[in-house]
Amino acid sequence: RGKGTQVGGPLNQDSATAGQLTAGMSLLGVFDGHGQDGGTVSQYIAANLPPKIANIEDTLRRAGTKAELALGALTDVFMECHRELCDPSSGVAAFISGSTGLTVSVISDPGSKRLVVANTGDCRCVLASKGWGGKLSATQLSQDQNPDRADERKRIEGLGGIVGMVDDSGDPPVLYSPDDVEQNGWDLGPARVFWEDGTWNPPYHQFFPGLAMARSFGDQCLDELGVEPIPEVMIHTVKPKDKFMVIASDGVWQVLSNEEVVGAIAGQESDAAKACEACVRLAAEKWDNQGGYRDDITCVLLTFDPPA
Numbered sequence: 001r002g003k004g005t006q007v008g009g010p011l012n013q014d015s016a017t018a019g020q021l022t023a024g025m026s027l028l029g030v031f032d033g034h035g036q037d038g039g040t041v042s043q044y045i046a047a048n049l050p051p052k053i054a055n056i057e058d059t060l061r062r063a064g065t066k067a068e069l070a071l072g073a074l075t076d077v078f079m080e081c082h083r084e085l086c087d088p089s090s091g092v093a094a095f096i097s098g099s100t101g102l103t104v105s106v107i108s109d110p111g112s113k114r115l116v117v118a119n120t121g122d123c124r125c126v127l128a129s130k131g132w133g134g135k136l137s138a139t140q141l142s143q144d145q146n147p148d149r150a151d152e153r154k155r156i157e158g159l160g161g162i163v164g165m166v167d168d169s170g171d172p173p174v175l176y177s178p179d180d181v182e183q184n185g186w187d188l189g190p191a192r193v194f195w196e197d198g199t200w201n202p203p204y205h206q207f208f209p210g211l212a213m214a215r216s217f218g219d220q221c222l223d224e225l226g227v228e229p230i231p232e233v234m235i236h237t238v239k240p241k242d243k244f245m246v247i248a249s250d251g252v253w254q255v256l257s258n259e260e261v262v263g264a265i266a267g268q269e270s271d272a273a274k275a276c277e278a279c280v281r282l283a284a285e286k287w288d289n290q291g292g293y294r295d296d297i298t299c300v301l302l303t304f305d306p307p308a
Contacts, residue, residue, distance in 0.1 A: 012298075013039035014297070014298035015099075016046065021050060025106065026108075027050050027105055029049070029103040030249050030299075032101075034212075036093070036097055037094070038098065038218075041099040044092050049077065049078070061107060063235065074116075074118045078118070078231050081217065095218075098211070100122055101120050102120070105118070114238070115236045117235070119143065120145065120229040121215055121229075123142070123248065123250060125247045126139065126140055127140075128265070136262050144250075146190065146214060148163055148190075149214065156226055162195070163194075164192065165188035166210070176188065209221055215229055216228075217229045243303065244269050246299060247299070251294075252283045276301050280299050
């Protein structure tokens with residue numbers, strides 16, 4: 001296993017974890033904080049979620065390859081962690097700050113391994129497998145939960161929220177629907193979640209709150225609009241052709257394709273930390289070439305060698 005990270009703004013709000021939870025299960029995770037106290041939120045989740053997942057090992061084992069059987073237990077522990085985070089006793093300001101989170105529980109049995117991927121937000125898990133001629137292919141094991149994803153948009157709007165993009169070139173800025181943006185070919189950045197009035201709030205100099213993901217830990221101000229950390233779950237049985245798996249925050253995926261990430265790591269898997277740093281460095285270069293803002297970048301790698 002290996003980890004790599006690089007700061008985008010003044011403070012890195014990403015957190016990551018990789019370690020053995022029990023004798024038969026290890027866990028890897030990446031948590032991407034946002035908002036003024038996003039770093040504190042992501043640290044809280046990285047520290048408090050793994051023990052809760054350890055407690056449901058038996059359920060995850062009984063699920064086998066059926067993701068729907070693992071979903072209930074993972075939803076329970078994700079939501080429990082969210083509620084404890086949002087309770088004043090946590091000492092964390094999570095009303096308008098939050099974090100995404102993607103965990104992979106690696107369940108080991110004699111001669112086999114299963115990956116239980118649980119995602120809330122826009123971190124991503126990608127599997128690298130060797131195909132014909134020894135060429136590596138990239139398979140995405142998670143779905144990005146962006147607000148303009150059709151099912152996520154329908155869910156949020158059904159609860160009274162607005163999904164849109166902001167054109168801030170004028171005064172005041174204008175909020176457009178994803179349909180208008182697509183039809184006109186505008187580049188207004190990512191779709192975001194707003195309260196139902198969609199009005200401009202001069203004291204805050206922004207529409208409120210403008211969250212760029214459909215699910216997250218924290219962000220208590222959007223609970224009523226369904227922005228909660230209910231994970232999507234996928235289970236993969238590791239095969240001899242599978243070589244490594246990478247989890248990264250969206251600071252990687254915004255500028256690199258799945259194939260580019262696999263290519264950056266390929267050939268360096270024997271030194272996981274070095275391989276992660278190569279991926280992080282390539283993403284940072286892409287951000288720098290674009291100029292201006294650079295998102296925080298975090299990468300965690302798990303290799304399957306020898307094959308399970």
